[in-house]
Amino acid sequence: MSTSLRERIEALGDAFWLRPAILVLLGVILGEGAVWAEQLDGLRSLLPESWLYAGGEAGARALLGAIATSTIGVAGTTFSITVAALSLASGQMGPRLLRNFVRDAGNQVALGVFLGTFAYALVVLRTVRSVEEGTFVPHLGVTGALLLALVCVGTLTWFVHHIASGINVETVINTVHAELREAVARLTLDRPDAGPAGAPLPACPVTAEQSGYLRALDEEELAAWAAERGATLDLLVRPGDYIFPGTPVARVSPPALAAEAAGPVRDALSLGDRRAAAQDLEFAVRQLVEIAVRALSPGINDPFTAIAVLDRFGELLCRMTDRHLPGPAVLRDGRAVLLRRVVDYDGLLDAMFHMIRQNGAGSAAVLLRLMEVLGAVLAAEQAPERRATLRRHAGLALTAGRQELTERAALAALEERYSALPAP
The missing domain is CATH 1.20.930 (Transcription Elongation Factor S-II; Chain A)
Incomplete structure (x- = not known):
């Protein structure tokens, strides 16, 4: 996996909204699918009648409305509990540890299950029609809402356990330790890397245009560029460093290639407002x-x-x-084309x-x-x-x-x- 792709995937993990949004979309699609299946008698006949909702239009509306109201309420409570846990963790273990709670897939999925059930119930509820409107009761859809409500009950029970164990300091230590491993x-x-970089060569600096923490560095692209042009790039920064605008981030030899190297070097730097692993x-x-x-x-x-x-x-x-540990030099055909910290x-x-x-x-x-x-x-x-x-x-x-x-x-x-x- 390329460095830039790995860094983007890690950045997506910091997006708390991503998994809930996907589950909401799945809830909408599932609701539309249940309504569509209701209109096909062949699909409905595959299930025993005793498994399906057998009530009328008023009961369907009341049931779907109750499920929608309760799930959105529990989703708000879930979010409040998450925020309270984040506050407690920030005070006890440090604000930089919040990243692990925000990236926790369990918290995201739990919130997404409640929001997805809410979206499903709304999609099915809008199709229920009375006699005056041309009777239509989506029995499959209402049955699906009942099943999702039971899933929400189990999710809520699991979430309480998960959040309680998640703020335990031993759990946090084990989580970070697993990430470190x-x-x-x-x-x-597995084997020792290239040896010492050798004597420095006459070089011209390449400066940064933006500021931020260096989250990732595409060394393979830089090594390929330097090998193709017979140049040597000497990186002055490493992932985790804070980059200041206008400061040198690399040196290129021969100096005549400095202007050409500026673009590839800057493109290889992935900057952000926080460090990444x-x-x-x-x-x-x-x-x-x-x-x-x-x-x-x-x-x-x-x-x-x-x-x-x-x-x-x-x-x-x-x-x-x-x-x-990696060595300071990246070799191509036996020649050091990239020197790194x-x-x-x-x-x-x-x-x-x-x-x-x-x-x-x-x-x-x-x-x-x-x-x-x-x-x-x-x-x-x-x-x-x-x-x-x-x-x-x-x-x-x-x-x-x-x-x-x-x-x-x-x-x-x-x-x-x-x-x-x-x-x-």
Whole structure:
């Protein structure tokens, strides 16, 4: 799947209205289909008479009206509950976590079921005619409305359970952790990538015209353009960076191609008002860090949530022992045509542990668990450079404990765990 298509699909997930709109359209089509089927005696005869609505015009109107009124009322209640859950999640876990609630397919589908049933009932209701108007009672349509009403009852029960479990911090952590695991599987490699980029060449900068967060970058198109013209593009930004208008985003060599490269480079940048997970490996990491940092704030003081986040980071790093991060150069026919800024192992661990260690330096439980997580990853990781990075963070945790921990027993336990770390 191309980068631009993946980014557009992810952007569609942020549209809360999309699934409800599709279900409303399906409700309209289903209502029209039920009325059309009612006019074909052959289709109606396929169902036993005892299964179909057997009342008259007045009863059909009353029933359809009751279903329409109740479903639109419940849809409003559903929306209110969703907004209340968003407010609670924003205050407890941070406003950037709202993206996960807005993207939740369950909330969208639940609202869509109620609105789709409402649209279905209206479409069928408009076809009911009395004797004066030429009697027509859509028995199939009314029966379908009854079935959809029962579906709405089940959906409401499920929605209450879903929203109650969805605002649980463990559920949110697991959701973001699953997104992070998927990003690691997608953005890391089975084998080491191309080596160092080499010595810099004389180049001319290409500047940005717009501003915003770089949500995605079409590296394949840029590499193809550079290979076709015998050029080398040096990207100065990476997904997740904020782009300022008029600032350099790339350099092109030879400089004579700078004017020609401006269009392809700008077209390859997908900008938005918020970061996206399509190519930004640190995006989900920072979401989990935000949960942990808020939990460690004096107003909440919940070290158990921070410990849960550290456990997820440890699990992810153990899974990454046989994975490789992309290299800084994209090669075509053995030549580096695209130089890029990439996330390295050091930067990934800095994003995971720095803020948690700084905010949890006074919590013995957090520092002890951090040391245990680093020890577990050290036991699984074999690459010397990665082991050096892990031991560096273990040393930082020990230094933070020596500066902040006042209880001698806690500091002694931290030093004991540091001494028990696997040898370099």
